[in-house]
Amino acid sequence: DAEITQSPRHKITETGRQVTLACHQTWNHNNMFWYRQDLGHGLRLIHYSYGVQDTNKGEVSDGYSVSRSNTEDLPLTLESAASSQTSVYFCASSGTGNQPQHFGDGTRLSIL
Amino acid sequence: DAKTTQPPSMDCAEGRAANLPCNHSTISGNEYVYWYRQIHSQGPQYIIHGLKNNETNEMASLIITEDRKSSTLILPHATLRDTAVYYCIVRGINTNAGKSTFGDGTTLTVKP
Numbered sequence: 001d002a003e004i005t006q007s008p009r010h011k012i013t014e015t016g017r018q019v020t021l022a023c024h025q026t027w028n029h030n031n032m033f034w035y036r037q038d039l040g041h042g043l044r045l046i047h048y049s050y051g052v053q054d055t056n057k058g059e060v061s062d063g064y065s066v067s068r069s070n071t072e073d074l075p076l077t078l079e080s081a082a083s084s085q086t087s088v089y090f091c092a093s094s095g096t097g098n099q100p101q102h103f104g105d106g107t108r109l110s111i112l
Numbered sequence: 113d114a115k116t117t118q119p120p121s122m123d124c125a126e127g128r129a130a131n132l133p134c135n136h137s138t139i140s141g142n143e144y145v146y147w148y149r150q151i152h153s154q155g156p157q158y159i160i161h162g163l164k165n166n167e168t169n170e171m172a173s174l175i176i177t178e179d180r181k182s183s184t185l186i187l188p189h190a191t192l193r194d195t196a197v198y199y200c201i202v203r204g205i206n207t208n209a210g211k212s213t214f215g216d217g218t219t220l221t222v223k224p
């Protein structure tokens with residue numbers, strides 16, 4: 001079965017370090033998304049991509065970057081981790097038209 | 113981009129229908145209404161979506177008002193496992209697929 005996987009599931013790092021979170025989907029979806037979810041709140045869109053070599057900023061993109069070199073992967077990089085970026089990160093993908101998003105199980109990131 | 117408004121919390125008795133409202137008064141003509149739910153800290157799970165007609169699947173029914181400014185998700189026979197946070201979002205298709213906002217959702221508690 002097709003799926004979307006995120007790794008690692010949990011990560012602890014220090015402020016100032018570069019961190020990369022992986023997202024891999026086997027749905028062959030063109031659209032991929034990264035969200036963050038802070039405790040007790042909804043999801044906020046960080047970056048999204050409509051296809052290879054396409055990336056777009058979401059509502060909370062400062063301090064984050066993505067690259068899309070193939071259809072299956074959209075890694076999220078925190079250039080210099082800050083304690084305010086401690087959160088749970090979700091990746092999602094969707095097909096064309098009105099197809100819904102499929103979400104991964106999330107990465108819990110703690111920055112000390 | 114259309115935003116949605118949902119009540120922060122609702123209770124429902126087990127076995128009864130749960131009716132979750134959503135206001136999306138600024139929805140535009142090509143935007144769909146999607147419902148997801150999130151159980152504990154898992155990734156959001158897709159439930160149902162629609163444009164203007166009522167929709168039903170094995171999980172739920174979606175009722176969209178004629179003016180499309182609001183909708184209701186109906187879980188016909190709620191069980192304890194339906195306790196979750198329910199998100200209503202509005203999203204365009206294709207090149208507008210990334211422009212969606214998850215609010216804080218409605219926390220539904222199903223009680224025995």
